[in-house]
Amino acid sequence: MTSATPAAVSLSPTRRLSDRVGDRLIVVITVLAAIAAGALIVLIIYKLVDGASASVSKFGLAFVWHSTWNPSAAAGVRNANVFGAGALLFGTVVTSTISLLLAVPLGIGIGVYLSLLASGRVGAIVGPLVELLAAVPSVIIGLWGILVLAPFMRSTIMPALHGALGWIPIFGTPSTTGLGVFTAGVALAIMVLPIMAAISRDLFLSVPSELKDGALALGMTRWEMIRGVVLDSSRAGLAAATILGLSRALGEAIAVTQLIGAGSAIHANLFDTGDTFASRIAEQFNDSTGLWTSSLFYCAVILLVMELVINFAAQVIVRRFERRMGLAAR
Amino acid sequence: MSVVDPTTPLTVVTGNLARRRRVNRLMLGSSTAAAIFAVAILVIVIISVVQRGASQISLSFLVKDPAVGIAAVGGGIADAIVGSAAIVAVATAMALPFGVLIAIYLTEFSSPRTARPIRLALDLLNGMPSIVIAVFVYGVLVAGFHQTGFAASFALAIIMVPLIARTTSEMLLLVPRELRDASHALGVSRWRTIVGIVLPGALGGILTGVVLAIARAAGETAPVLLLSSIFGNTTSIDVFGTALPNIPMIIFNDSESGFPADHARAWGAALVLIAFILIGNLVARAMLARQRRKLVAR
Numbered sequence A: 001m002t003s004a005t006p007a008a009v010s011l012s013p014t015r016r017l018s019d020r021v022g023d024r025l026i027v028v029i030t031v032l033a034a035i036a037a038g039a040l041i042v043l044i045i046y047k048l049v050d051g052a053s054a055s056v057s058k059f060g061l062a063f064v065w066h067s068t069w070n071p072s073a074a075a076g077v078r079n080a081n082v083f084g085a086g087a088l089l090f091g092t093v094v095t096s097t098i099s100l101l102l103a104v105p106l107g108i109g110i111g112v113y114l115s116l117l118a119s120g121r122v123g124a125i126v127g128p129l130v131e132l133l134a135a136v137p138s139v140i141i142g143l144w145g146i147l148v149l150a151p152f153m154r155s156t157i158m159p160a161l162h163g164a165l166g167w168i169p170i171f172g173t174p175s176t177t178g179l180g181v182f183t184a185g186v187a188l189a190i191m192v193l194p195i196m197a198a199i200s201r202d203l204f205l206s207v208p209s210e211l212k213d214g215a216l217a218l219g220m221t222r223w224e225m226i227r228g229v230v231l232d233s234s235r236a237g238l239a240a241a242t243i244l245g246l247s248r249a250l251g252e253a254i255a256v257t258q259l260i261g262a263g264s265a266i267h268a269n270l271f272d273t274g275d276t277f278a279s280r281i282a283e284q285f286n287d288s289t290g291l292w293t294s295s296l297f298y299c300a301v302i303l304l305v306m307e308l309v310i311n312f313a314a315q316v317i318v319r320r321f322e323r324r325m326g327l328a329a330r
Numbered sequence B: 001m002s003v004v005d006p007t008t009p010l011t012v013v014t015g016n017l018a019r020r021r022r023v024n025r026l027m028l029g030s031s032t033a034a035a036i037f038a039v040a041i042l043v044i045v046i047i048s049v050v051q052r053g054a055s056q057i058s059l060s061f062l063v064k065d066p067a068v069g070i071a072a073v074g075g076g077i078a079d080a081i082v083g084s085a086a087i088v089a090v091a092t093a094m095a096l097p098f099g100v101l102i103a104i105y106l107t108e109f110s111s112p113r114t115a116r117p118i119r120l121a122l123d124l125l126n127g128m129p130s131i132v133i134a135v136f137v138y139g140v141l142v143a144g145f146h147q148t149g150f151a152a153s154f155a156l157a158i159i160m161v162p163l164i165a166r167t168t169s170e171m172l173l174l175v176p177r178e179l180r181d182a183s184h185a186l187g188v189s190r191w192r193t194i195v196g197i198v199l200p201g202a203l204g205g206i207l208t209g210v211v212l213a214i215a216r217a218a219g220e221t222a223p224v225l226l227l228s229s230i231f232g233n234t235t236s237i238d239v240f241g242t243a244l245p246n247i248p249m250i251i252f253n254d255s256e257s258g259f260p261a262d263h264a265r266a267w268g269a270a271l272v273l274i275a276f277i278l279i280g281n282l283v284a285r286a287m288l289a290r291q292r293r294k295l296v297a298r
Helices: A006-011 A017-064 A086-117 A120-135 A138-165 A181-205 A209-217 A222-233 A235-251 A254-260 A277-287 A290-329 B015-054 B059-063 B078-109 B112-127 B130-142 B149-174 B177-185 B190-201 B203-219 B222-227 B247-255 B260-297
Strands: none
Touching: A017 A290, A017 B078, A017 B112, A017 B130, A017 B149, A017 B190, A086 A120, A086 A181, A086 A222, A086 A235, A086 A254, A086 A277, A086 B015, A120 A181, A120 B015, A120 B260, A138 A181, A138 A254, A138 B015, A138 B203, A138 B247, A138 B260, A181 A235, A181 A254, A181 B015, A209 A222, A222 A235, A222 B015, A235 A277, A235 A290, A235 B130, A254 A277, A254 B247, A277 A290, A277 B130, A277 B222, A290 B112, A290 B130, B015 B260, B059 B078, B078 B112, B078 B149, B078 B190, B078 B203, B078 B247, B112 B149, B130 B149, B130 B222, B149 B203, B149 B222, B149 B260, B177 B190, B190 B203, B203 B247, B203 B260, B222 B247, B247 B260
16 A cells, blocks of 8 residues: 555665564564553552452551451451551561661661772672672571571570660560561661662762862861761762662561561560561461451552652652752762 | 860870871771671571581482471472472563563663653562562462462562663663664664664673572562462472472471471571572673673773
8 A cells, every 4th residue: 555655665665574564563562561561560559459449448547557457257256357557567667667777877887898998809709798698588588587596686685685775665575486576677687788788889989089089188087088078978879778778678578577476466675576567468368368368458558658659759869869969060 | 175285296196186086997997897797697697508408408308399297307399499490480481571672662762751651660660579569469360269380470570570671771771882873874674783783782781680580589488478389299380270389488488387307498498599599699790790891892
């Protein structure tokens, strides 16, 4: 039809059919793949909300802070088949906070060491080793946590903290197994640490050397230079890195399930058991039915919302930072 | 502050300067200590696994199915090794073409405006907790049906796609613009340029990304917990028919058991898994270094 018209032929007289079809086809296929990635996000959101709808319509937004979680469907039991994620919200906030309190300063310290202190050869060994820590699967961290870390916590760390700081309620009586919120938080810190370290190292390396040299030339000690120039100009990036670490800590299910001891009450005592959104899903999903499953879907929706918010927050921080740096450079 | 005695020689470090130097030493020392601490954790974890796992590893541990019965001693994890391999292989077969196609779109065809939402989608997929992806795949493939190895593969593929797409697009960007231009100038069509020039040039880097994604997927436990955890103890590669035994599930189940024999099996399985992952990471690192040299030297 149109391809037979003289105009079309003269436009590309030598192009073979396979080339014309191939060029068109590769664009179409790659565009479809790219669109599918976006569609997948939409589908995930739809499917999770759909699965949670029964629980959402029954418990509403109050699900997030009510702390009754009772899957028992037997007649006559008080609050039977009533679900609320208050204890999970508490456990998630506490474990994530512990992990960030430990991992952020340590990660920044490692970043300083790798970017400014380590000699080339030592840095070339230590840097990859820290990155390898991120490759250790969470189930192995959990296995190690149950059989090595928890007994050590039980025998050494917990009694020491309880003895020295026992008057503060959060350092209460240690649990008998060593499993609990604190141990889970420490394991999460091990997983957040390599993220923090890798990002802060890259941030510190990108600080212009004129600024660093200038600070040293003014007679600052190296630490004063690091605090005043390197850390100060990386503030936004470090905030974004912390947020990414938080996203890792919030969503980790397996190691937390293994280490947190599956408690369902809210305790001030960090050495007691607890649960997070992610670990509750991992523990109970395979046994659940009906409204119970729907409530676990609800937990997944909450995790998803947290993740979306965190991701956007990190992007906003980085974008604002880039704009500021762009203006400064001009 | 104390007044500095003007008669002391300038080389004597006193007062404020001495304090600043002390703070300096303290802070730099703690940074170094933090780095040592991180490496120590890695070493301690790996030594724990090797020490306790090595006594388990034998030929029969790798090629035999598990012994049947509660706290049964002996037997191996062949079923889990085969099952994990099958699940990850199917996941790779799905994620590899998908990830590479997205990367080709991003580097070759997209405008900044169209690339932005795609990159955002990849970032969101990358940051999505694996347990959330597992719940999603449960809703799509398992609810109303039953667990299958394929469902686990599908979830792992979702985890792998952003990793493969990102490393691939980074590598495609490293392929020099001149190669594409030269190809176009010779009258080669766009798709032949991509398939014949650009992709082969970046092949090493693409494979690096794939190896890293496989290493990541092999250890992912949340997806297999929800999607392929109710299985018998026999070796099978029936990915579409049944849930398949796999290494992360063995470790997870045995770690929570009360029996020492189960713990021993968990350590053995952990050693197999961590050896696979560490070797994968080292291979990927070596491949990446080679690829960079190749592309930069040009």
